[in-house]
Amino acid sequence: MVCHLILFILSCIVTSPVYSSTRNTIRRDIHEMQESVKVMEGERMRLTEKLEEAKTVCDEMLKPLHSKQAEFEGYQRETIEVVQRLSGNITLKRQEEEVLIKALHREFLIHNKYSLKIELYSQELEVFEDRKRRGLALGCHSLRPLFPKNESLIAPRSMGVEEKYSTRDSIVVLQNELNNVKHDLHTRESMNQEITSQIENTYRLCEAQKQDLLHLLGATEADLKEILANAGLLQEEWEKYVSVVEKYTMQLGELKRRNEELKAESSRLSDAVTSFEEDSECYMELSTLKINYP
Structure with a gap:
């Protein structure tokens, strides 16, 4: 009985330094992991800003093209309307x-x-x-007044009228x-x-x-x-x-x-x-x- 107790105590004395080393390693790993997480979060934020910047640059680049396209379409519609109106007016x-x-x-x-x-x-x-x-x-x-109404002015000589x-x-x-x-x-x-x-x-x-x-x-x-x-x-x-x-x-x-x-x-x-x-x-x-x- 006494022997078993002594062996248990000796075993605890021997394993205590081993566990301590493992905990330190784990703590170090955790710390390193946490630092890595912070680095990754910073990278994420940087990349997010870069993405928004890229979107902004793209929008600014496409904006004049959209404006030109809209202007062209508007001019095209106006030109068609003018031609149709002129054609109709010319016909009239x-x-x-x-x-x-x-x-x-x-x-x-x-x-x-x-x-x-x-x-x-x-x-x-x-x-x-x-x-x-x-x-x-x-x-x-x-x-x-001397004109006759129904007869000639001078009767025919065959009638013997004077x-x-x-x-x-x-x-x-x-x-x-x-x-x-x-x-x-x-x-x-x-x-x-x-x-x-x-x-x-x-x-x-x-x-x-x-x-x-x-x-x-x-x-x-x-x-x-x-x-x-x-x-x-x-x-x-x-x-x-x-x-x-x-x-x-x-x-x-x-x-x-x-x-x-x-x-x-x-x-x-x-x-x-x-x-x-x-x-x-x-x-x-x-x-x-x-x-x-x-």
């Missing part, structure tokens, strides 16, 4: 131009119509005023008849000349309109070829159409104003000719009289 202006050309053509026809009426009324009025100045109208009206009017009255009637025949001849000559003039004017007007249309077609074709050759000229084409439409609009307004003046002048001359209606009726009655000579 082209249609407006066609409408104006048709309106101008119509107003030209109206202009020619009233110009012709004014010319004819002026000629007719000149004839009536000339007769009035020479006293033919007064002479006709002075004889008008002459009702004096020799002087017969001479006046004959002179008026001669003047009326001269007037009728002059009127017919004037009418023929006017018709000839109308024919010539029609050919001239037709040729002028033909040349205008050819010129317009040529200019339009040249513009279209230019547009197709370079899409960048769309803006220039738009400005040209605006200018042409404005010019045609001004011409149309001026032509309408002029046509209103011609219409008023034609109406005035028509009224003036109408004022000679009684004279005209007198001349017509005189021209239908049958005169039998003694």
Whole structure:
């Protein structure tokens, strides 16, 4: 029993230094590990900062590229919108131009119509005023009460009726008849000349309109070829159409104003000719009289 106790004590005395050395080693290892952990944590923090820095640098580098891309896309959209808008506006202006050309053509026809009426009324009025100045109208009206209602001025000689009017009255009637025949001849000559003039004017007007249309077609074709050759000229084409439409609009307004003046002048001359209606009726009655000579 005593021996066992002694052996146990001796064993404890021998193993105590061994355990002490092991603990120290472990403590040292722990310390080293802790230091290593601190180093690794520091490295982690450094690497984390470096990562954030790299992200920042990348963002700064890509930022202008994104801006350029966005700017390009915006410019592209704007360009497409501008081209589409210009194309639409050009189409509208082209249609407006066609409408104006048709309106101008119509107003030209109206202009020619009233110009012709004014010319004819002026000629007719000149004839009536000339007769009035020479006293033919007064002479006709002075004889008008003597005109028969249903019979000839002088009955046919086969009926054996004597002459009702004096020799002087017969001479006046004959002179008026001669003047009326001269007037009728002059009127017919004037009418023929006017018709000839109308024919010539029609050919001239037709040729002028033909040349205008050819010129317009040529200019339009040249513009279209230019547009197709370079899409960048769309803006220039738009400005040209605006200018042409404005010019045609001004011409149309001026032509309408002029046509209103011609219409008023034609109406005035028509009224003036109408004022000679009684004279005209007198001349017509005189021209239908049958005169039998003694």
